[in-house]
Amino acid sequence: MRNRKVAHIFATDRFHKLKNKRMRRDxxxxxxxxxxxxxxxxxxxxxxxxxxxxxxxxxxxxxxxxxxxxxxxxxxxxxxxxxxxxxxxxEIDKMKEIDKWLEQFRKIWEDRFDNLDKLLATIKNKKK
CATH class of the missing domain: 1.10.10.10 (Winged helix-like DNA-binding domain superfamily/Winged helix DNA-binding domain)
Known part of the structure; x- marks a missing residue:
C-alpha cells in the first residue's frame, strides 16, 4: 500500500510538472x-x-x-x-497563428456592427 501511495505522489507530481510545462508553452x-x-x-x-x-x-x-x-x-x-x-x-509565423485565431472574432463583431448599422438606418427611416 505504501508503494502505491509513493507511486501515486510521484506520478501526480510528474503530471503537474508536465502540465505546467505545456501550459507555459501556450x-x-x-x-x-x-x-x-x-x-x-x-x-x-x-x-x-x-x-x-x-x-x-x-x-x-x-x-x-x-x-x-x-x-x-x-x-x-x-x-x-x-x-x-x-x-x-x-517569429512572424507564430504571430500569424494568433492573428488567425483572432480573425474569427473580428468577423463576428463586424457582422454585429453591420446588423446594428442596418437597424439604426431602419429606425432613422421610420422616424422620417
Missing part, C-alpha cells in the same frame, strides 16, 4: 503578460540582445531572461547567434 498565456507583450513590440522593430531589451524595463536582467525563455519556448521569438552576442527576433 502562446496565449505568453502574450497575456504585459512585459512579454512589450518585449514582442521591441523585437518586432529590430532584433535585440537580452541586455538591450533589459534596458527598457525597470526589472532585473534575470526577470527579462525568464520572459525571453518563455517567449522562445512558445516559439514567438527565436535566437540568432551573431559573433559572441545572441539576438532575439520575432
Amino acid at each position: 502562446i496565449f498565456q505568453a502574450i497575456a503578460d504585459p512585459t512579454r507583450r512589450a518585449i514582442i513590440t521591441l523585437i518586432a522593430i529590430q532584433a535585440m540582445t537580452p541586455n538591450a531589451i533589459a534596458e527598457h524595463f525597470d526589472t532585473t536582467r534575470q526577470s527579462v531572461s525568464k520572459h525571453l525563455r518563455i517567449l522562445t519556448e512558445c516559439e514567438l521569438i527565436k535566437q540568432e547567434q551573431r559573433g559572441r552576442e545572441i539576438y532575439y527576433q520575432l
Whole structure:
C-alpha cells in the first residue's frame, strides 16, 4: 500500500510538472503578460540582445531572461547567434497563428456592427 501511495505522489507530481510545462508553452498565456507583450513590440522593430531589451524595463536582467525563455519556448521569438552576442527576433509565423485565431472574432463583431448599422438606418427611416 505504501508503494502505491509513493507511486501515486510521484506520478501526480510528474503530471503537474508536465502540465505546467505545456501550459507555459501556450502562446496565449505568453502574450497575456504585459512585459512579454512589450518585449514582442521591441523585437518586432529590430532584433535585440537580452541586455538591450533589459534596458527598457525597470526589472532585473534575470526577470527579462525568464520572459525571453518563455517567449522562445512558445516559439514567438527565436535566437540568432551573431559573433559572441545572441539576438532575439520575432517569429512572424507564430504571430500569424494568433492573428488567425483572432480573425474569427473580428468577423463576428463586424457582422454585429453591420446588423446594428442596418437597424439604426431602419429606425432613422421610420422616424422620417
